[in-house]
Amino acid sequence: MRIRAYGKINLYLQVLDKFPRGKRGYHRLQTIYQTIGLYDEIILSQSEGPEIEISCDHPLVPQGPKNLVYKAVSLLRKYAGVKRGINIEIVKKIPVGAGLGGGSSDAAATLQGLNRLWKLNYTRNTLLPISAQLGCDVPFFLYGHTVLGEGYGEVITPLPGIKNKWVLLVKPDFVLSTKWVYEHLGKIRLTEPINIIKIKTRHSQYGRKRGSSLPGSSLLTIGKIRKILKDGVEKLLYNRLEEVTIAYYPIISQIKKELLEGGADCALMSGSGPTVFALLKDQRLGKKLQQRMEKYKFSTWLVKTV
Structure with missing residues (x-):
């Protein structure tokens, strides 16, 4: 069985206060996910033994118990009372450590694939709490398309879809640990470098106020989100985590500046x-911007929303 595990972008990402002690210690989120046409492939095949065998063509992806796909199999087997083994091959096309959700998507695709392969016939609502144990992005990938994620990511609300929108992805030549970014959140304050990367639409009117502290960050209502999406997704874009990344890696700011000067409607990490x-408004502009960014030796992908 071969399954596509699509990547994602975050159209909006607000980080709120941490969960109380005893509730995992993670931050509460409000984020709007969007799947994109860049995907990994998950190949599932039955095993005669009880082992979970993971293989991957990317050197940075662990192939044992530390792999999120391995953990997904273990949790599903425990929940279903299944003891059979499985061979899983991961063909990576989504870059690792890039903020595009590759590992989480692989885990969700594995849950969905095994549900069919093992004929468990679980509903998505049954798989949801299992996926939530794997990470905040995994529940979203059980749905795909345009989705609001809240809480630790396990509270999911589908939104009006944003289909066939051209998207250019630009990745500098380094990876980032999600854990590192969250550990540094709150250690810096919003400073002038953010102003270098003007979004053509002032997203701050919809998100937190400039300079507001993390615990006081505001939430968007479903009604407001739907209104903004109707007016144009460009008005929605915001990512609280940009503050951290740009403070340590100002190249992110320069990439955004290049994209906007080149004609992009908007740009966001x-x-x-x-x-x-x-x-982007069309493929032609995407190819033009792709050439512009590749001269700086950045990795690029021109895809559509799905």
């Missing part, structure tokens, strides 16, 4: 970074 995405 996805997730914990370092990938920056630009929303």
Whole structure:
């Protein structure tokens, strides 16, 4: 069985206060996910023994118990009372440590694939709490398309879809740990470098006020989100984590500046970074910007929303 595990961008990402002690210690989020046409492939095949065998063509992806796909199999087997083994091959196309959700998408695709392969017939609502144990992005990938994620990511609300929008992904030549980014959140304050990367639409009117502290950050209502999406997704874009990444890696700011000067409607870092995405009016502009960014030796992908 071969499954596509699509990547994502975050159109909006607000980080709120931490969960109380005893509730995992993670930050509460409000984020709007969007799947994109860049994907890994997950190949599942039955095993005669009880072992979970993971293989991957990327050197940075662990192939044992530390792999999120391995953990997904273990949790599903425990929940379902299944003891059979499985061979899983991961063909990586989504860059690792890029803020595009590759590992989380692989885990979600594995849950969905095994649900069919093992004929468990679980509903998505049954798989949701299992996926939430794997990370805040995994529940979203059980849904895909355009989705609001809240809480630790396990509270999911589908939104009006943003289909067939051209997206250019630009990744500088380094990876970022999500853990590192969150550890540094709150250690810096919003400073002038953010002003270098003017978004053509002032997203701050919809998100937190400039300079507001993390615990006081505000939430968007479903009604306001739907209104903004109706007016144009460009008005929604915001990522709280940009403050951290740009403070330590100002190249992110320069990528955004290049994309906007080149004609992109808007540009934003996805997730914990370092990938920056630009929303585009057509493929022609995408190819033009792709050439512009590749001269700086950045990795680029021109894809559509799905």
